[in-house]
Amino acid sequence: MSEEENIEARELILDVLADPIVENLSFTMGRWSIRPSMYQKVSDAIVEGKISVIVTNSLLNANAQARYVHEEKFNSNTVFDVICLRRATLGHTRSERIKMAGVIVHECTHAGTDLLALGSMTHLENEMLSYIAHYSVIWASLEQLNARPAESTHNSARARAAWKIAEQVYNNQPISRWSILELSTSILTDPLYARGMFTDSENDGVGRPWIIN
Numbered sequence: 001m002s003e004e005e006n007i008e009a010r011e012l013i014l015d016v017l018a019d020p021i022v023e024n025l026s027f028t029m030g031r032w033s034i035r036p037s038m039y040q041k042v043s044d045a046i047v048e049g050k051i052s053v054i055v056t057n058s059l060l061n062a063n064a065q066a067r068y069v070h071e072e073k074f075n076s077n078t079v080f081d082v083i084c085l086r087r088a089t090l091g092h093t094r095s096e097r098i099k100m101a102g103v104i105v106h107e108c109t110h111a112g113t114d115l116l117a118l119g120s121m122t123h124l125e126n127e128m129l130s131y132i133a134h135y136s137v138i139w140a141s142l143e144q145l146n147a148r149p150a151e152s153t154h155n156s157a158r159a160r161a162a163w164k165i166a167e168q169v170y171n172n173q174p175i176s177r178w179s180i181l182e183l184s185t186s187i188l189t190d191p192l193y194a195r196g197m198f199t200d201s202e203n204d205g206v207g208r209p210w211i212i213n
């Protein structure tokens with residue numbers, strides 16, 4: 001991690017959020033609605049330093065490319081409201097770039113629900129909203145390239161469930177209850193999300209100063 005890399009990563013996230021696909025991302029899942037204004041607020045909070053961006057491996061799970069951190073020990077400090085990226089780049093191939101933009105929108109969705117202080121949202125709902133945003137962005141990117149997203153296949157049950165919902169979001173259809181059930185089941189049966197999924201997310205706003213020791 002260097003300060004230069006952090007600045008590059010911040011610019012990268014701001015670029016992703018400024019993409020017209022994200023500026024038009026809008027959907028409702030149960031009692032929660034995600035609107036483009038949320039991503040605009042995340043952008044503003046990044047510019048204002050209320051949400052930090054750092055390039056690091058140490059706060060990421062082995063296979064993760066990114067993570068939104070609400071509160072965590074980092075070195076000897078306690079950090080709040082941070083988007084962590086493994087690298088300050090979307091990747092080299094078109095496919096890598098589209099996927100990574102989806103991952104960034106996923107983490108920015110976690111950041112956005114925290115920023116808006118959406119209380120009484122379970123970790124499961126939070127994760128579902130993030131996966132829907134994540135795959136909806138990928139779906140729309142493939143549509144833009146005439147790359148036939150309907151013909152894409154996915155290995156994980158979670159991706160397959162989110163992909164079906166992404167099609168509904170792209171077509172401005174209400175998300176079916178069956179798809180919501182499939183997505184929630186796929187998350188709950190993943191060991192990565194084994195614990196605490198029915199407890200409330202820590203959505204309490206952003207901008208808390210880090211505790212530097």
Ligand SMILES: [Zn+2]
Pocket residue numbers: 106110127130
């Ligand atoms: Zn997530």
